Amino acid sequence: MTNSNHETDTVCLDLWVEENHAEIQAQRFRVTKVLASGTSDFQRVDVVETQALGRMLLNDGKIMTSEGDEFVYHEMISHVPLFCHPNPRQVLIIGGGDGGTLREVLRHKSVEKAVMVEIDALVVDTCRSHLPSISSHLDDPRAQVLIQDGVEFVKSTDDKFDIVLIDSTDPVGMAAPLFGEEFYGNVRRLLTPEGIVVSQAESPFYFAETQKKLNEILLSQFSLVRFYNYSNLTYPGGLWSFTFASLGLCPLRDFSELKVEQSGLMFRYYTPDLHRAAFALPGFMLRNLAS
Ligand code: SPD
Numbered sequence: 025m026t027n028s029n030h031e032t033d034t035v036c037l038d039l040w041v042e043e044n045h046a047e048i049q050a051q052r053f054r055v056t057k058v059l060a061s062g063t064s065d066f067q068r069v070d071v072v073e074t075q076a077l078g079r080m081l082l083n084d085g086k087i088m089t090s091e092g093d094e095f096v097y098h099e100m101i102s103h104v105p106l107f108c109h110p111n112p113r114q115v116l117i118i119g120g121g122d123g124g125t126l127r128e129v130l131r132h133k134s135v136e137k138a139v140m141v142e143i144d145a146l147v148v149d150t151c152r153s154h155l156p157s158i159s160s161h162l163d164d165p166r167a168q169v170l171i172q173d174g175v176e177f178v179k180s181t182d183d184k185f186d187i188v189l190i191d192s193t194d195p196v197g198m199a200a201p202l203f204g205e206e207f208y209g210n211v212r213r214l215l216t217p218e219g220i221v222v223s224q225a226e227s228p229f230y231f232a233e234t235q236k237k238l239n240e241i242l243l244s245q246f247s248l249v250r251f252y253n254y255s256n257l258t259y260p261g262g263l264w265s266f267t268f269a270s271l272g273l274c275p276l277r278d279f280s281e282l283k284v285e286q287s288g289l290m291f292r293y294y295t296p297d298l299h300r301a302a303f304a305l306p307g308f309m310l311r312n313l314a315s
Contacts, residue, residue, distance in 0.1 A: 039054070039055040039056075039058075040053060040054055041055055041080065041082060041087075043082075043085060043086055043260065045260040046230070053074040055072045056074070056075055057072065057073040058070070059071045059154045060153065062146055062150065063146075064144050064145070064147075065144075066143060066198055067144065067146075067197075067198075068082075068083070068084050069144070069146050069147055069150050071150055071151075074090065074092075076092065077090040077093060077258065078090060078092050079091045079154060080258070081147075081151060086193065087259065088122065089122050090257070090258050091155070091158070093257040093258055094122075095291075095292040095293055096255070096292075096293045097256060097264075098124035098127065099128055099292065100252075100254045100293065100294060100302065101189055101191060101222055102128035102131075103128065103291065104252065104275060104294075104302070105187050105189070105221075105222045106129065106187060107280060107283050107284055107287075108268075108273055108275050108278045108280075109187060109218060109273065109278075110218060110278075112135060113134055113136045113186055114139075114183070114184065114187075115129050115135055115137070115185060115188075115189065116138075116183075116187070116189070116214065117129065117138065117139065118141050118178070118188070118192065119174060119190065119192045119193070119199075120140055120189070121140075121142035121143075121147035122147065122151040122158050122159060123140075123148070123151055123152075123155075123158055123160065123161060123162045125140075126138055126140050126162065126167055127158065127161040129189070130161050130164050131287075132287070135166060137168065138167050138168070139167075139170065139183070140162075140168070141170045141174045142169070143172065143173050143198060145171045148169065173198075174190075175201045175202065175207055178210040178213075184214055184216050185214050185215060186220070187221075188211050188214065188215065188222075189221075189222050189223075190202055190211075190223035190224060191224060192224045194226065195234055203234065208221075208241055208244075208245045208246075211245075212271075218270075219271055220270045220273055222269075223242075223266060223267045224266060225265040225266050226264065227263060227265070228251075228253070228305075229261045230261050235251065235309070236315065239267070239313045246271060247270070247271055248272060249268070250269075250274075250275055251265050251266070251267055251268075251309065251313065252265065252266055252267075252305075253266075253305065253309075254302060275303060276300060279296075279299060279300070284299075
């Protein structure tokens with residue numbers, strides 16, 4: 025851009041990422057740099073540097089994770105089930121291409137093998153290059169990273185797992201079957217007798233119908249189903265949920281605070297008190313799930 029004296033003006037870029045919810049509201053983050061943008065057969069994948077939360081991964085414009093608050097989600101999806109199971113050795117992660125869940129799972133010494141099944145190689149490659157603190161354990165000797173459709177994997181594998189973690193995007197497009205009955209029937213088949221499955225379960229404020237449906241599907245497959253909540257900065261509404269479903273193990277009765285202490289691990293969000301408190305649900309959510 026030039027002025028009448030032919031001097032160069034400074035062009036000040038005012039760049040933001042904006043994730044809108046249901047076309048009626050949105051949240052924005054100021055972007056200082058675009059680090060990577062690409063399109064795969066499945067989606068558009070971006071990593072941007074934000075002023076507020078560091079580097080941020082977006083799939084099709086939806087915020088997946090940020091350096092600033094990823095620890096909340098990744099600790100809560102992993103340590104809640106891993107500290108309830110008596111001896112978690114084999115872990116399966118469906119989705120989770122950024123590697124954050126894998127990183128947390130591998131902090132547990134009992135874990136002999138963690139298989140991560142991510143459909144989109146572009147997500148894994150982009151996070152490897154631009155989100156090193158999150159993707160740091162993709163090459164761990166105990167990790168097996170498969171680029172494959174998780175729905176097909178659970179249908180066809182004969183392997184058994186103590187813990188299955190569904191680290192999915194929202195239930196639209198290719199992720200929709202990850203919220204379906206057939207999928208959970210197959211997950212159940214893969215579980216060892218003390219097996220636990222934990223799933224990304226959206227927001228109690230904005231996705232009450234999704235939570236209700238997911239609860240019904242899980243109850244049709246598992247003898248114990250509970251929801252638990254966490255607070256984060258990047259997903260719309262702040263308060264989000266996971267489901268905990270098992271063939272018998274209870275997230276409160278079978279939770280071992282001693283195991284947390286003996287692990288010697290230090291967490292940024294997860295604590296034994298928070299583990300228990302996360303299962304205390306607001307009244308509107310309890311009523312929705314019971315209705
Ligand atoms: N609305 C976004 C929900 C995305 C949950 N998955 C995040 C992946 C982090 N590993």
